[in-house]
Amino acid sequence: MKANFVWMFIALVVVCVGTYFFKTLPWNDHALPWKDHAPLEMSTQQQTTETDAQSVVEPDVSARQAAEDTQPSVEKVLALRLLCWVLTGTKTSRVYGAAIMATWGPRCDKLLFMSSEKDEADLPGRVSLRGVYEGRPQLVAKSRAAWTHVWERYSKDYDWFLKCDDDAYIIVENLKLMLYPHPQTKPIIMGRKLRDGYIRYMSGGPGYVMNRPALELLGNAIKTGCMHSDNVHEDQLVSICLRMMGAELREGHDARGVHRVMLLTPELHLNRGMIVRTDYFWTLKRVIGTEHGHLETLEGPSCCSDLAVAFHYVKPPMQRVLEFLIYRLQRFGERQRTVVMKNTTSELLEN
Template identity: 30%
Template structure:
C-alpha cells in the first residue's frame, strides 16, 4: 500500500512543477517576446468528430480548455508559445480502440495538439480519422507510418512547424514539448525523441515514447527517403527502427533532449516504472541515456511516457492540470538552459550495439556518406517473407 501512496505523492509533486511553470513564467520571460496574447481559433482543425453517434463529442480550440473554469490559473505564456509553435500529431491505432484508448487520448492530451489524426484501418470517415487500407498487424506499422507522414507532407507541410508520431498508449505534455521546440528552428532537419542505440549509425527514436520531426525533416524524409528507390524500407520491420534509418539516410539530424541534470524528457516506459520501479531490463541495453528510477528519473519539464493505459492517462491529466500546491512557484530564470540542445553524435565505439540484419557494426563508424548509399535497409528475412505470403490470402476486416 505504501508504494501506491508514494506513487500518488510523486505524481502530485510532478503536477505542481508543471502548473507552477505556467503560472510563474508570464512576468519573467526574457527569451520569448510576447506581443499578442489573444488566442488563435484553429477553425475545424481540432474538432473530434469520430465520437458522433450517441456519444458526446467535445470540441476544443488549441489551449482553450473550458474545464479550466473555476481554476486559479494564468496560462498566458503557454498560450503565447502555442500560438507560435504549431504541432500536428498522428497516432497509429485500430478501430476497436475508439471507445477505449482513443477516447482517453481525445479527452486528455490529444486536444492540445494543433491537429490530430488517428491512423487506422477503417471505412469510417471524420476530421480526425486518416483511414488506410492496410491490415491491422504489428508488421504493417511501417506502412501505416509511411502513409501518415506522406499524407502530412502532401497536405500540411507548410501549415505546421513540427510533426509528432505517438502510439495510442502514449501520454504527451504538450506545453512542455512546445517550450522545448521553441528553442529550435523548424527549417532545420530535426528528429527528436528517446534515442535507442541499435540498428543504425545513430540509432533510432522509440516509437512508443513518441518522436517529433521538424518541417524540414519531414520534407527530407519523403523527398530524400521514401521517394528514392531502394533507400528506405517501405513495409515490414519495426516502424520506429525503419523510420530512424530512413531519416538518417535522408540526412536528418538526431536529438534526444536531456536536461542539465541528466534527466530525460521522452520516456519509453510508463510513469510508474520511472517513479516507483522496477525498470524493464531492455531499456538498460537499448537507451542511449540509461534510465533512472526514483526522484531523479525524469526532467522537470518531462514530455512523454509510454504504456499509459486509459485509467493512468486520465489520472496523469487530472494531477497535471487540475491540482496545485499553494505557495509553490517555479523560477523561470533557473529553467534557462535547462535542456541540452546539441545534435547527437555517433555512440562511442566501445558501446555494445546491435547491427541491422545484413549489416556489420563497423559499417556504422565508416564514412556516413557510404552508408547512406547502401540499400540494405530493405533487407527482408525469410520468416517475414513467409508471413507476407500468408497475409496475401487474408481479407482486411474493417
C-alpha cells in the first residue's frame, strides 16, 4: 500500500512538472509544414518585442506617444502611400463592394478588390485571381494569390499595404496617423493582435497592414513554400510566415493604450452586455482568452480609441451610416470640417 502511494506521488510530480514546461514553451516553428523552406529561428529583437495578446505595452510606446502629442501635420500624415486590398467573393462583391466604393475605399491611394475569376462584379480595381475558387476553405489560396499579385506589381509604389474583409469599415486618415510614427526601414505588421493557442497573429477581418520591407519578406516567403497549409487560417499564416522571416508584430493601440482596430461593429462594442449574447463571444473568448468579466475592456464608451481605425462585420447600410456620422454630420457652432479625398478616379480604375 505504501509503495503504491509513493508511485502515485511520483507520477503526480511528473505530470505537474511536465505541464509547467509544456505551457512555458513558445510556438514551435519547427513543426510547421514548410520547415525546410524558411528560416525558423526567431531573432533576438523579435523575442524581446513580442508581447502578450492582451498587453498594451510596447517598446516604442513613448516614441509613438511623443509623435502623436506633437500633432504631425495633416499633409505629412496623408503623404503616406497606402494600398488597400479587399478580400471579397461572388456572393458579396456587388453589394459590399459598392458600399466600399461609396464610403471609405476612395480614400486609399490604391484600392483593389481581390476575387476569383468567376466573379463578374463591375468594380473598379477588381482583380480576378487565376486558379482560385470561392468558399471559405479557399481563403488561404485566395490570400496567397492576392499578396503575390500585390508584391509583384506594387511593392515599389506604396509605403503600406492593407488587407481587410469586405465587411470592414476603415477610417483611412486615422490609419495613416497610426502608421506615421513607425519606421519604414524594418519589417512591421500592425493591427489587432489575437492568440489562438500558441499562435499569435493579426486579425484579418478588420484588417492588418504591413510596410514595404514586410511585404518583401512575405512575397519571398510565399515563393519558398510559406502559406501553403490548409490547416491554419489565412491571417494566422501571414503572421506566422512574417514572424519566421524576422518581421515584428505590433499592436495598433493609441497613445493611451486603447485599441484602434476593433473586432466587431460599433453597436456591439459601445453597448455593454451585447457581445455576450452573440456567437462572437465564444470566438473572442478563445482568441483573446477572456472570461465574462474581461469584456469590460471590449464594451462601453472606453472600448475604442477616439482615433479608431477599423470596425468589422459592418453591413453596407451601416457603412453608409458611419460615413455620414464621421464625415458629414456637424454640430452647430463647431468648426467646419473638410473631407480629404486624395486619389484620382484614373488611379482607382487601374489594375
